[in-house]
Amino acid sequence: MPSYTAPTKDLQYVLHDVLRVSQSDVPGYAELEPDFTSAVLEEAGKLTSEVIAPLNAVGDAEGCTLENGVVRVPTGFQDAFDQVREGGWTGLDMPEEYGGQNMPYVLGTAVGEMFSAANQAFTMYQGLTHGAASAILTHGSDQQKDTFLPKMVSCQWTGTMNLTEPHCGTDLGLMRTKAEPQDDGSYKLSGQKIFISSGEHEMAENIIHLVLAKIPGGPEGIKGVSLFIVPKFLVKEDGGLGDRNGVTCGKLEEKMGIHGNSTCVMDYDGATGYLLGEEHKGMRAMFTMMNEARIGVGMQGLAQADVAYQNALAYAKDRLQGRDVTGVKNPDGPADPLIVHPDVRRMLMDQKSFVEGARAFILWGASLIDKAHRAEDKDADGLISLMTPVIKGFLTDEGFDMTIQAQQVFGGHGYIEESGMSQFARDARIAMIYEGANGVQALDLVGRKLAQDGGKHVMAYFEMVKNFCTENKDVEGMADFVEPLKKASKDLQAAGMYFMQNGMKNPNAALAGSSDFMHLFGHVCLGLMWGMMARASLKALEDDPSDAAFHEAKLATGRYYMTRRLPATAMHLARIESGADPVMALDAEAF
Template structure:
């Protein structure tokens, strides 16, 4: 079974030294989370994760969920763990105090989410989806809806879901068929079938609040005719007490590759009572609040699973004896050297480490942009944060999940045949992680969003701001980083060339053919900026001989590995972008 210990030292490094959160003490919530408080929160989250959630990870995978008479039972131990999770206040960590939340910074919530997800992805999904549903209600709901639904959701007594996909349509929501018929009392009757609904039915909470996309009778065709509805599992009385069972049931559970501890449901709505959330025909506008939050969360899932996989691979490599190190025995008193002494194993471990630590820095930076976009008093700062967040969201969702799967695969390779065996837990991590490039919009869709929409939005303002950040850093701090700066400037040059190529060609085929490579190129530059900033901090500590644990030396060496071995991949992505779509479009559909 895989084990997990929260990487608290590196998390605090990112929060305190890289992002310097103390500079934002004047923003709502930040004064309530100074360094000692954030440290205590992360420590407590780590104890819950390693002591309660991680041991249940294999249990959920082996036993899964059961469906009987339209009721779903979760794996043994999940109900008790969720009770502890809710009682500990974790469900309301970043939620508004007006509805019972603690109002702490979103960036701190990202760190806590990483811990919980690393320990048990299937478990963390219950609370993660509820958080997104509560955000959608908070952003689009009436005062009465917020007062009725948010307090129990934030307290963890109720959970939430997102119902988009139907058997015949996934990403193309314009094909959606679910219907909503208005009633005299202001409610609606919802009918239709939704599939792939994570945590659509379970036994952890008193009620489940489904957010359901459906069409009104007078709805225009396509995505402009979609409305969003609140459809509770149990109807809610005006005083907040639960009423009769609503007309929504789980028809079946999907048999799937991973995340067995979380039920993926087919949900049938049969004249279920629902309530319009936001304006009629404007459902996607409200739902995208939840979807964008979910996409960042999925990117963190890729990072989180890669983190626990790296921990276990490094531990195994230090213990596993095989052969002798190329330069001579490092443990001559033993029958063989540990495989961590072999260069190829070191390559695999450092590839994982460079992704995990760089991804952590990038994800937390994005979390800080959420706080700035919502809380900063200066409208220019809010605009800049919104621009960066819009650019970072598809990058983090797609790149961090693509590389998360690759990183876990490298961890399995470090284990050799043992990684393929259930006993060690790595094969479960790989199976669980494989969903992350698929749900909340496949990574190809994320790449198309970046190229077809974000690249040109507001005349490319977001990308210009991002590239200016990288350029300014190289000019202001570059002399101190030497070859790292040269590598980052070369990567930025590749990004500029790729951007110019795409802006000069407006045909959809070229954009589609280049999208994934362009996203990976952009993400590598974003990783490069974070690694350059971290290398600079490490250099300052090393110059002061402030490195009793070797933390900063390891950070600096990992940065060097990233700049020497990983960042140069931008040149390959640039070449692929410039290759265009000709060879792809040369194939007739029947030839595939």
């Protein structure tokens, strides 16, 4: 039976030693004092490790069931969901006027990591609600906000995102779901949506579906797509629940993982919907949800890697097998623990250096979102827009690889469902796919984000890395971080240069290297995070040696990342610079 320990200490370290949030002038950050965030994180840690994590295996084994249109969630989910609601966790970073606590996004993200790590399938019920509520908050009319947000912020009602249809996923221009305008200003929606997470269940009184559909007579393709609010139960003027709307769950999908979440085929049969935002501008409104969701999915990559790592580490310390070749470490036992073996350590260090680096990366990204929204910082907005596909794509690809490595530490026992390691891997797998498959993230990064605002944001990123290196190059102990980071950043710039010089003539020259570029970028980002953490830990060691073991471990883990993981940038650059020809040489028929 796997366990989960909330990484409250490490989260506190990133928030305070590295990001120094309470010293920031971003509105709302002043109250993020260490004692306050510690209290929040400890409370969330207790709930996630004691209540939610134990339901993870239950959710996997039982899954959801559909009978006569009713979806049953696994045993214990309803109780746990009630506890989450009662604790006010669902509206942590939502506006107070709708019942939220108006905390910064960075704190919501720190808490969110724990929820995802403890039970990804369970946490999706509230996660999608949060995304849907954000879209209503940004694009809804006052009446829509007043009607839906208080209930969604508290998760009394949950939310969903309805994009995909059987014949179209990424290419939403092919969409067939129709929304016929009615005399009263509402619409009647008809069509089928698939892969709808949390699409149907009875843990909430109502479910608010956000649905993309086409209004007949509108523009062709993606430009004719609008976004609608379609409640499971119609809402009366007094806010009470009215009739059942014409939307039903036709089928539950059998999936590789996240069995505890109901992945539904949703059938819309003349369902009443309300336009959210402007006609034919549905994609813009949807992207409010998508961008938030993408960062949340990147976080899932980190979260599954962390819980898998925690269990692999415990196993490696406990399981006795073989002897340390440099000398027996456990003379009283029949063998030494796995952790003495260099290749086991390599796997653990890969995981540890990824998890801690990714945690800093996500929280740094969340702080950019706060800057963008709370301080209306346009540069921060541009930078997080650039980073979003890297956070989603890189952290979920690597996060999955790390769950696989954690499973590998268990040997044959990792392949048996009982150990729980298989579930971590199977659950982590979806994060590479949903909210835009990682190839689509890479395309977004290289095809759109790099050149956004004239390439201003990527230049700002390079400048930031350069400044970090300049500021720290003579700081004692920082050479181990500055030199590799410089080299990796040079690889990244060379890749960007290659795209600029070749992508105009032949877009495929850039696109053939898009996935490698996303990974190259991700490594540089984690390299920078390790540089920042090294700086913070060196300073902490100077200021107060009482927690030296923690900071020494940070430095050692960071040096591991710089020497063993960062050299991947050169490989990605070599692939990128080989251009489109090797990738595109074969005609489709010649495969």
